[in-house]
Amino acid sequence: MAVLVVADNDNAHLRDGTHKTVTAALKLSSDVDVLVLGKGAKAVADAAAKITGVRKVLLAESDALGHGVAEAEADAVLALAGNYDAILVPATAGGKNFAPRVAAKLDVAPISEIVEVVSADTFTRPIYAGNALETVQTSDAKKVITVRPTAFAAAEEGGSAPVETVSGADAGKTRFVSEEMVKSDRPELAAAKIVVSGGRAMGSAEEFQKVIEPLADKLGAAVGASRAAVDAGYAPNDYQVGQTGKVVAPSLYIAIGISGAIQHLAGMKDSKIIVAINKDSDAPIFQIADYGLVADYKSAVPELMDALTAAGK
Amino acid sequence: MKVLVPVKRVIDYNVKVRVKPDQTGVDLANVKMSMNPFCEIAVEEAVRLKEKGVATEVVIVSIGPAQAQETIRTALAMGGDRGVLITTDADPEPLAVAKLLAAVVAEEKPDLVLMGKQAIDGDNNAVGQMLSALLGWPQATYASAIEVSGQAAKVTREVDGGLQTLDVDLPAVVTADLRLNEPRYASLPNIMKAKKKEIAQKTVADYGVDVAPRLKVLKVVEPAKRSAGVKLETAADLVSKLKTAGVL
Numbered sequence: 001m002a003v004l005v006v007a008d009n010d011n012a013h014l015r016d017g018t019h020k021t022v023t024a025a026l027k028l029s030s031d032v033d034v035l036v037l038g039k040g041a042k043a044v045a046d047a048a049a050k051i052t053g054v055r056k057v058l059l060a061e062s063d064a065l066g067h068g069v070a071e072a073e074a075d076a077v078l079a080l081a082g083n084y085d086a087i088l089v090p091a092t093a094g095g096k097n098f099a100p101r102v103a104a105k106l107d108v109a110p111i112s113e114i115v116e117v118v119s120a121d122t123f124t125r126p127i128y129a130g131n132a133l134e135t136v137q138t139s140d141a142k143k144v145i146t147v148r149p150t151a152f153a154a155a156e157e158g159g160s161a162p163v164e165t166v167s168g169a170d171a172g173k174t175r176f177v178s179e180e181m182v183k184s185d186r187p188e189l190a191a192a193k194i195v196v197s198g199g200r201a202m203g204s205a206e207e208f209q210k211v212i213e214p215l216a217d218k219l220g221a222a223v224g225a226s227r228a229a230v231d232a233g234y235a236p237n238d239y240q241v242g243q244t245g246k247v248v249a250p251s252l253y254i255a256i257g258i259s260g261a262i263q264h265l266a267g268m269k270d271s272k273i274i275v276a277i278n279k280d281s282d283a284p285i286f287q288i289a290d291y292g293l294v295a296d297y298k299s300a301v302p303e304l305m306d307a308l309t310a311a312g313k
Numbered sequence: 314m315k316v317l318v319p320v321k322r323v324i325d326y327n328v329k330v331r332v333k334p335d336q337t338g339v340d341l342a343n344v345k346m347s348m349n350p351f352c353e354i355a356v357e358e359a360v361r362l363k364e365k366g367v368a369t370e371v372v373i374v375s376i377g378p379a380q381a382q383e384t385i386r387t388a389l390a391m392g393g394d395r396g397v398l399i400t401t402d403a404d405p406e407p408l409a410v411a412k413l414l415a416a417v418v419a420e421e422k423p424d425l426v427l428m429g430k431q432a433i434d435g436d437n438n439a440v441g442q443m444l445s446a447l448l449g450w451p452q453a454t455y456a457s458a459i460e461v462s463g464q465a466a467k468v469t470r471e472v473d474g475g476l477q478t479l480d481v482d483l484p485a486v487v488t489a490d491l492r493l494n495e496p497r498y499a500s501l502p503n504i505m506k507a508k509k510k511e512i513a514q515k516t517v518a519d520y521g522v523d524v525a526p527r528l529k530v531l532k533v534v535e536p537a538k539r540s541a542g543v544k545l546e547t548a549a550d551l552v553s554k555l556k557t558a559g560v561l
Contacts, residue, residue: 010474068472069479070442070452093473097454100407100439104446109408109527112437122531127436131330132339133536136528173482174451177467181475188474194560219561237492238471243326243433244350244491252560262329269539273560275551281544290542291554303548311552313561 001085001120002031002055006077006099007048008090008149011038011066014047017090017191019154021147025088026053026155027117033058035080035166037073039066042163049161056161062168067176068094074101075169081106081142091146092190103144110144111136115151129243129266149191150249150270185217189239192222194252195268197241200228201257201278201297208234211301212256218308224248224268226258242267257297260285277301314461314483316359316368317423318393319414320352320375322384323434336532339434348384351429353391355489357496358459359427360392367461368425370394374417376401376410382512390499390507397421401517401524407435409524411443416520418448423484425466430455430488441488451481457492 003025008017025032034048045059064072089095091113103110116124122137198212225235243266253271276289325347362368373388374397375381385396431438445452453468460467
């Protein structure tokens with residue numbers, strides 16, 4: 001049984017969601033190929049060839065693939081699908097955008113965002129924003145699966161797989177117009193190792209920027225926010241961590257002035273270590289926090305900044 | 314232009330989900346149910362398109378138990394024109410839902426299917442993309458802005474690390490993300506008016522679609538519980554704990 005992993009990339013860089021998806025794929029088969037979809041993405045294919053355990057790398061290029069147009073991505077995968085028993089895609093916004101199309105065309109049930117490979121046909125995935133874990137067994141001969149990268153360790157590098165070129169695909173009735181990427185030195189929220197989030201206690205957008213962002217920058221962290229803070233206009237919507245926002249699982253999550261509504265907890269409770277800073281000692285966030293500081297953020301955050309400086313950060 | 318908006322009845326997003334002790338699923342008995350938040354955003358956008366004179370009719374469709382009728386009524390109170398309820402006792406998988414919706418599309422012939430990007434129960438984030446693939450229509454998922462002009466729609470999408478704008482030929486499938494709009498609360502007069510709006514009653518059998526599940530749910534469990542940790546006295550204590558844990 002051979003498995004095709006579709007690489008997570010931005011035409012220039014291979015992202016480590018690929019390495020993590022390869023880890024999941026190697027649990028299914030030792031015959032794992034990586035497909036790079038993009039434009040001018042030879043460097044990405046070369047990087048993928050270095051992942052240990054990869055049999056070969058396939059590179060499909062076209063303008064539409066370079067812009068991540070789902071119709072083209074699905075067609076490029078479908079052209080190769082006959083050679084594989086399973087297709088694994090990192091569960092990024094881009095991966096989740098085209099993987100279900102592949103499943104629909106193959107008439108199979110997609111299995112979304114798996115966090116565990118139980119056996120070759122059985123997988124565990126979170127439902128209800130991670131408040132329950134469902135283990136499903138598929139009866140489909142071919143499997144189309146998206147893999148939650150944070151749930152798997154990254155495959156090592158050290159291999160040297162051959163790279164082959166395969167045919168690209170076009171966008172059909174969809175036209176790419178433009179793209180506006182946030183230019184931030186901060187890591188992306190969903191992929192960050194450390195996340196610093198602020199809640200309604202901040203009281204204003206100015207205060208949010210003054211308190212949360214410097215701490216995040218000191219830690220090299222991404223910035224998050226609770227829905228309450230977003231609804232109040234203290235932080236932009238794409239900062240939102242929670243059931244209806246982004247689900248994150250960083251190594252360290254620092255919640256500042258966040259009470260811990262179910263909605264928010266659903267988006268961050270798989271973080272490795274959770275720190276809560278809140279002046280209300282009864283706030284629900286303390287029930288799941290590994291370390292808590294019962295203190296007003298106004299004094300606690302500056303103290304934390306100082307302590308980090310003292311510790312050489 | 315006719316807009317079709319599929320909506321799903323799910324556990325209210327503020328309810329704490331409880332897993333059944335026999336591990337067969339999540340307890341839905343006596344739990345507050347609401348319209349899936351992303352569906353609500355899709356309904357709002359469709360109604361706004363109608364208010365702008367772009368859409369002429371907004372048709373709401375829901376697949377689920379008889380009570381999904383209430384979810385359709387909510388959408389009609391927000392401004393939908395009429396509804397289609399497809400009842401089933403099963404909980405159809407995304408592939409089956411996409412096939413059923415494709416059958417509804419064949420009947421209704423909308424110019425645009427506007428739907429939520431994902432339901433907050435199954436969290437599959439799949440039906441819109443699958444429907445688009447089955448219909449051979451363009452797709453634009455995770456929309457934060459939609460601008461219809463003539464026979465095309467310009468859609469701004471939330472992608473990894475920023476925004477992307479696509480221009481899609483109509484008919485198309487567009488799925489709504491959080492930032493698209495803030496759904497309105499239905500006014501009392503509109504709630505009263507919605508009671509008189511037509512809801513066609515259908516069953517899955519009416520569409521001749523194979524909805525047999527492909528996935529067997531072996532078990533549903535609660536994730537490992539986190540226990541409360543320790544409360545520390547000072548920021549310096551915190552930094553030293555975090556250093557020991559190796560996360561700094």
